[in-house]
Amino acid sequence: GSRRCSAKATQPFKVTFVEEATGNRTEVAVDPATFPLGHIGLEGSVLDIADGAGVEINHTCGGVCACSTCHVYVQQGGGSCSRATDNEEDELDKAPAVSPDSRLACQCVPNGTQDLIVLIPRWNRNEVKEGH
Ligand code: FES
Numbered sequence: 001g002s003r004r005c006s007a008k009a010t011q012p013f014k015v016t017f018v019e020e021a022t023g024n025r026t027e028v029a030v031d032p033a034t035f036p037l038g039h040i041g042l043e044g045s046v047l048d049i050a051d052g053a054g055v056e057i058n059h060t061c062g063g064v065c066a067c068s069t070c071h072v073y074v075q076q077g078g079g080s081c082s083r084a085t086d087n088e089e090d091e092l093d094k095a096p097a098v099s100p101d102s103r104l105a106c107q108c109v110p111n112g113t114q115d116l117i118v119l120i121p122r123w124n125r126n127e128v129k130e131g132h
Contacts, residue, residue: 008032008044009112015046016115017055018075020122028053032112041106046072046081046118050105058124063106068095069124070105077116082109096123 009032017026028049036043038051041063047070050057058069068091074081078101084092088107092098101119110116 008035009110011112013080013110013112014115015049015110016117017050017053017120018117019055019120021120021124026053026055028055030110030112041070042082042109044109045106046074046103046108046110046116047105049110050118055120057105057120059106065091065104065107068092068104071095071098071121071124072103072105072108073099073101073119073121074103074108075101075117075119077110077114078103080111080114080116082107082111084108097121 012029012031015028015030030049037048040051040059041047047057047059047063057072060069061067065087084103088104091104092102095102
């Protein structure tokens, strides 16, 4: 099939991950020259960036938009991210507590024009512990 061309970042930017469960904040300086990072999800996606920086976000389906476990809230900078596809919207419908900031981390590709703040919801952690 045809692959939608996402507007990948061409300039350095910053992503701050906030873990709701612990309050931990991790600031990641993203340099597109180092893509792909964690080799997971879309290249340069929030999940890719998190994985490359050692920040854990669930990704049960392996980053191919077939689950909703990588659900995060993009609290700032969402306007600089690739728009959600119908596929992503469908998967997000299955996630708990969806808000206008909700995205699937593996499908959300920032273009680098804004810094991001990404909230990792508490239940993401719970699922890891319970091993679902
Ligand atoms: Fe499954 Fe993102 S990891 S949809």
